[in-house]
Structure formats: C-alpha cells, structure tokens
Amino acid sequence: MYAVIKTGGKQYRVQPGDLLVVEKLDGEPGADVAFGDVLMLGDGDTVTLGAPVVDGASVSATLIETRKGEKVKIFKKIRRQGYRRTRGHRQLESVLRVTSIAGAGLSAKWDGEVDLTPKAVLDARARGFKAEFETPAAAEAKPAKAAPKTAAKADAEAPAAEAKKAAPKKAAAKAEDGETKAAPKKAAAKKESDAE
Secondary structure, three states: OEEEEEEOOEEEEEOOOOEEEEEOOOOOOOOEEEEOOEEEEEEOOEEEEOOOOOOOOEEEEEEEEEEEEEEEEEEEEEOOOOEEEEEEEEEEEEEEEEEEEEEOOEEEEOOOOOOOOOHHHHHHHHOOOOOOOOOHHHHHHOOOOOOOOOHHHHHHHHHHHHHHHHHHHHHHHHHHHOOOOOOOHHHHHHHHHHHO
C-alpha cells in the first residue's frame, strides 16, 4: 500500500517503512507526526483519488532528526565589471520514518523498530571515526565506569611496575662497566681516530 502526501509545498509518494526527508517540521526526535493531506491512496490495482484530499485518510510517521541539508552555492557575477559574489545556504530539513497508512477502508503498518541515530553519527561510523555524541539508546547500553583499584590490587601490581622501571637502569649500568656486546660504528671510528 502507498500514499501520496503533501507537506512543505511538495508531494511525496510513501510506503510504510520508508525514510523520508521533508521541509523542517516542529517536534523532538522520537515524536509522532501525522499527515492529513493525503492526495491519493493505492493498493495494488485499487487507487483512491482525493478531491483534493482523501476523506479520513492519514499517514503516520516518527521524527528521527532535524538537520541542515546539503550546501547550495549562490554565485553572482556581472561580466566585465569585476563583480563576483559567492554565498552558501543550508536548508533545514526533517528526517521521518513512515510507520503507517490508513484510509478508504485500508490500512498498512510497518513492523520494524525506528532507529533514532542521526545521519552525522552514521557518517562518522562509516568513515571509521568515533562519534562525538551518542544516541540515547547507546548511552543507556554503555556500561558503568570501572570501580577504582583497591589497595590489595595496587600492592599486587607494584612489584611488576618497579621491575619495568629498573630494566633500563640495569642496561645503563652494564654500559658503564664496559659489558656491551658491540659499539656503534661511529663511536668505534671516533675512538680509533683519537688513539692515533
């Protein structure tokens, strides 16, 4: 089943489960949005046209995010006058997930779960970057911080840490005693030239 709806001065053909990008709508992420301006309903060969809208028909959707769209460059030039101006504009848009269509004695629902992850986070994941902010679901699933070390664990780890620190000192002591296996070539050449 599909429907043709009108919002923001534009018309969209939608089905349950579709991801839809429209002109900016009011509401917080996760809010339900209903469209009453349904111009047409279709189910297979059955088509119901509105005059101008189908009576009693509605399309429900969930608002995922409100963001800025792609940048549009505005370039102005008057030839032979040295006049050039460049501006940019990013239109605000809302991203919706269509959940159900009802009207003309027919109805269709989407069985999936709406994911509220914004496009910026998805793009960051695709590029392999860690997102600067998390979705509410990810924040809940994140485990609590580890408990601070107890005195017993700190005492057990102390000898190992001291051994790591002492290793470079032992190597330096051996070098002073002359127990090194091989001297670097530059140092050996310098010693020979000094001896002559």
